[in-house]
Amino acid sequence: MAATHQAAILPQKGGPLTVGERATPEPGPNEVLIEVKAVALNPVDYFQRDLGMPPVPIYPAVIGSDSAGIVAKLGANVSTVPGPGSRVIAFASSFYQNGSPDHGAFQKYALAQSESVVALPDALSFKEGAVFPLAVMTALTAWTTVGIPLDTKYAPQDKQAVLIWGAASSVGAFAVQSAKTLGFTIYATASAKHHEYIKKLGAHAVFDYKASDVVSQIVDAVRRDGVNLHTTHCVVNESLQPTLHVLKETKGDAAAKVAHSPVLPKDHPTLDKTEIKFNFPSMNKAVRDKHMYQCFHGWLQDGLRSGSVVPSPSIQVEGGGLEGLNPALDKLKAGVSGIKIVVPI
Ligand SMILES: NC(=O)c1ccc[n+]([C@@H]2O[C@H](COP(=O)([O-])OP(=O)(O)OC[C@H]3O[C@@H](n4cnc5c(N)ncnc54)[C@H](OP(=O)(O)O)[C@@H]3O)[C@@H](O)[C@H]2O)c1
Numbered sequence: 001m002a003a004t005h006q007a008a009i010l011p012q013k014g015g016p017l018t019v020g021e022r023a024t025p026e027p028g029p030n031e032v033l034i035e036v037k038a039v040a041l042n043p044v045d046y047f048q049r050d051l052g053m054p055p056v057p058i059y060p061a062v063i064g065s066d067s068a069g070i071v072a073k074l075g076a077n078v079s080t081v082p083g084p085g086s087r088v089i090a091f092a093s094s095f096y097q098n099g100s101p102d103h104g105a106f107q108k109y110a111l112a113q114s115e116s117v118v119a120l121p122d123a124l125s126f127k128e129g130a131v132f133p134l135a136v137m138t139a140l141t142a143w144t145t146v147g148i149p150l151d152t153k154y155a156p157q158d159k160q161a162v163l164i165w166g167a168a169s170s171v172g173a174f175a176v177q178s179a180k181t182l183g184f185t186i187y188a189t190a191s192a193k194h195h196e197y198i199k200k201l202g203a204h205a206v207f208d209y210k211a212s213d214v215v216s217q218i219v220d221a222v223r224r225d226g227v228n229l230h231t232t233h234c235v236v237n238e239s240l241q242p243t244l245h246v247l248k249e250t251k252g253d254a255a256a257k258v259a260h261s262p263v264l265p266k267d268h269p270t271l272d273k274t275e276i277k278f279n280f281p282s283m284n285k286a287v288r289d290k291h292m293y294q295c296f297h298g299w300l301q302d303g304l305r306s307g308s309v310v311p312s313p314s315i316q317v318e319g320g321g322l323e324g325l326n327p328a329l330d331k332l333k334a335g336v337s338g339i340k341i342v343v344p345i
Contacts, residue, residue: 007107008322010061013052019322024109025102027075032117034090037126039105040066041341042134046333062104065093068129078114091116091133115292118301128311131340139174140295142233142259142279154183161185161227166236168194168338173312175233176201185227194338219249230256237262244271313338321345
């Protein structure tokens with residue numbers, strides 16, 4: 001292995017990313033060095049590039065978190081990840097490593113903690129593998145954020161329903177897939193053109209959030225189906241108020257829970273007996289590492305092996321390698337509909 005590799009480096013707040021050489025690191029005892037073959041993009045990447053938010057503690061930085069590639073080297077204590085040469089999916093994020101630029105995905109060699117590295121099935125390409133990490137972690141963290149353990153298995157007679165507002169997004173599509181595993185009856189919102197796709201992922205009913213009567217459509221369906229809708233995931237901006245309107249009708253006097261994936265606006269609306277929580281993993285490293293292991297080595301690995309979990313949403317490949325990341329991030333920032341942008345590098 002060469003001593004250096006190419007990286008898309010964020011030299012300062014405001015960007016742009018510039019391609020340069022970095023020293024290739026050695027993995028720590030519980031880490032894996034990945035030869036990155038494809039990365040996927042997330043809104044947090046352009047927030048960090050353009051605004052330095054969430055905080056970027058170290059410049060020059062390497063951002064990005066979704067990668068698929070080949071194991072180059074295992075740390076001394078790693079026993080849960082296949083050995084060098086194996087194809088893997090890796091959540092390679094400097095965010096959870098105090099900003100360490102060795103851990104960002106947007107480079108040819110990146111470090112990832114072993115809890116977040118799992119085998120990529122032969123049937124999936126690197127491009128498909130790259131779509132999973134941050135969206136899976138966020139979709140699954142929403143459940144634990146509102147007190148629902150990941151090993152929950154509701155039976156149909158439990159009549160437990162969930163509302164996922166924004167199911168055509170990356171996080172939303174995995175919210176649907178994971179809600180299915182947990183046994184929820186799933187109500188979701190998306191543009192009409194994505195309804196069939198989201199039903200295929202596991203939704204019971206999908207509603208067009210642009211319809212003026214979307215709230216009453218959902219409430220009527222929940223009443224007709226005779227299920228208990230007390231749990232919701234607001235995946236996208238502008239979803240809290242309509243979600244609370246639905247809950248007000250479906251929960252009666254009971255308690256309800258909302259996981260909110262975008263940062264909660266300061267003066268956000270509220271509802272009686274309804275807990276509204278920002279969806280975020282624990283900042284306690286030991287707790288978070290255990291959760292990460294359950295997300296990746298539990299839900300994702302099991303689902304990939306059985307075929308019950310699939311890459312979602314559809315992939316849009318952008319070219320240009322590391323040089324192509326700035327324009328690809330600009331495309332994501334301009335807004336996407338039912339796609340995940342992936343860049344082979
Ligand atoms: N808390 C965390 O740790 C964390 C982690 C990752 C992401 N996030 C946040 O989670 C959100 C989703 O991220 P993402 O990467 O999944 O987003 P994304 O894929 O870029 O979201 C695009 C999708 O949002 C949908 N959408 C937009 N406005 C909507 C509305 N009012 N109602 C329903 N759907 C709407 C669109 O659906 P249609 O195509 O159907 O119109 C579009 O497909 C972002 O705010 C992101 O910053 C938070």
